[in-house]
Amino acid sequence: MTPIFQQAALLSPLPWGLPADASAHGSALDRHLLLNLWIALALLALAHLILLFGLLARGHTTQPSRLWRIEYLPLAALALLFATLTVKAERLWAAARYTGADPTALQVDATGMQFAWYFRYPGTDSTFGISRPQLVAPGEGNPLGIDPTDPHGADDLVTSELVLPSNRQVDLRLEAQDVIHGFSVPEMRLKQNAVPGQTIHLHFTPTTPGTYAILCTQLCGLGHYRMNASLRILPPDEFAEWLAAKQKTVQP
């Protein structure tokens, strides 16, 4: 049954209005989502057909007695179906979340605050400097409170746009300064809350260059609806150029 559904899903790539997928893990997720939607639609139609046929069919039958094939066979079939879906989903989830990022992944930090996202690259030393909430001063160009006395922080790069190379794994550190925010990139098929007091790692690999939406998906206050940013995926060489140019602004 499964391959037929997958084929059907492939024949009509995006019938459900999903934004195009631009990540390495996204196509498997999309296939699984479409499989689920087809199954739900089929069961929906089946249940309604049985209900309507049972109501509209001519003739009157006596009560179905408690036949095991009415009572338990459909349940067993559903149990098998849900178990299959669960196993498939857990495997995808495990691949995405059970292990950490590759050691060679690009380190980036994303911090949410009412109502903006800031992104931070560790600079040439590949180490994030210490940040302290006491030192946060957006007006003075230090929205993340990077400690100037920490040498690791001197080369850290802070941007309001997330720029990443295509086809390289990214190890994203998610943080929140004030309240819970939701980091969501529909085209990357990514969503994860940023929780104050916690650093949450998320890894993924962008594939298709382009500019994509980053939205806040956890109610965070009156500016929740406008707390967005852009994710720009560049080919690796363009990304290297961009990073070098940016790096010059902090380390002339």
Place this chain on the structure above:
Amino acid sequence: MKRNPPTEASLRPEPYTQRSTLRSRLTDHRTIGLQYLLLALIAVVIGTTLSLLMRIHLVWPDWPLPLHGPILPEDYLALVTIHGTVMLFFVLTTAPQSGFGNLILPAQIGARHMAFPLLNAASFWLTAVALVTLLSSTFVPGGSAISGWTAYPPLSAIAAAGPGQGLGMDLWLLSIALFAIASTMSSINTLVTIIRCRCEGMTWDRLPLTVWGWFTAALLSIIAFSVLLAALLLLFCDRHAGTSFFLPTGDLVNGVLHGAGSHNGSPLLWLHLFWFFGHPEVYIAILPGMGLTSMLLANFSHRRVFAYGTMITTTLAIGLLGILLWGHHMFVAGLNPFASSAFSISTMAIALPASAKVLSWLATTWRSRPQYTTAMLFSLGFVSLFVTGGLTGPILAQPILDEYLHNTFFVVAHFHLIMAMAGVFALFAATYYWFPLITAQSGKSSRFMSEPLGRLHFWLTLIGAYATFLPMHLTGLAGEPRHYAQLTGVPGPDGSLSPAGHLLANTLPLNRHITYAAIFLATSQILFFVNLARSFRRGKLSPENPWQATTLEWHPALHPNAPSEASDEQIVVHCAPCQYRSMLTGDLFRPQWIPEDTLGVTPTIKPE
């Protein structure tokens, strides 16, 4: 499982008299039930109005609300918060569990009272105070809370985190705390009544499924609301007593450092406590409706409930599983990914008892040529909405899919269909079905609601419900997040329309359609109010057992207008409910109170 005979009499403080003192009127379970229903009716009108304001604002953002002016983002979030809180607590919990639970439950088990009349009255008045407290928060400086009905900290813990998070949030906390206390009290009352006040012969396996629904929901209420109350107290301490249960060290809100002490609290703790309450809460809202649907489908199909024993088991199984799957609200909240897997499995598991219920409904009505009364139509509508809303449950239960769908309108569509719409359909079914028992009060006649108006109301509501909530799946799949105060012209950090702004604007055509459908759905409800107002005074008169029902609330001696001598008549139950038998001449039915030897003389049902 025979019980000791006259428990009900021994619980009765004194021989029941018709003395209509103020106290006896205020503690009468039928009066309290009607008070609860009235409260829920007021609440549902308010909640619906708020939802229409939200829908209108989303597609016509410049429309100024008369007497208020333009709807600001914080106004929109206050609308979201009060809509969710009012609907979930004061409509979907109050009306089925406390409203019909008081009005019908005692009679269905052959009792003439609830176990604790005074406690019952106290819990109603506490609920009323809770509603007034919640609504009054609109008028305090800063307005109502804006953190949604889930009130995640630190947004809900720090007054400076937004308008409405000061006094408005305190009033929200007070209101929900009062509601939690009231619900716990009324659940104790419900449980004791069901356990101790059943009449002779009403064994557990003969209890109507509605009573099983109320019983399981009351069990869940006691477990869930006590945890909620504790969580509310902790949050209150975080706000006013300098504690930091939910505040991490160095939380910087609006330029002020909070949680500076040595105690490193965690916002996730609130999510655990809240959803430990919040998920059972949705089953509290829907379990009585599921029980009612089983009973009404059987009643109007003139059939036994298919697999009655299994239905009792699945009700309890849904209750038990219902307290084990709160983590599926937290897949992307910072939970350990292994925990997400575990909660995913427990959530998928609850699909099985729910599917068993659907199978029983389908088998019960299968080629039964039922009577299409309005109550039956709403019960069939419940089945349809339960299936449609339920099938997206297993999709959202898979963490990898939740990674895309979490907090999008797909989720909004899911819970509005399965909880809100199905729940409201069960309430409509209950109102049309029990209206003769609602109107019969202190000597007033027993009346029907108008059936033609009712059928029109059903079809318009069904069409409106699907037209409103089905398209939300699509805007959700397109990526539209919840709680967004604006969809058009949402600027990016540099002020121009960002990719996010484009994504939101693309959902606008469908959103416009949803708003029209929501207005249609809400307008259709005028029919219900017209029907109510007309039928209270001029509705067709109802005979004693108009639906050929088999459950005890239609027992002549338990009828609200029964002569006072009837209050001494002993109620005895002889069989399980829904005993119908098909005959060539018509269907036979046997109410629970009819002894076996008189089966032959039960009236036959006239074929329609």
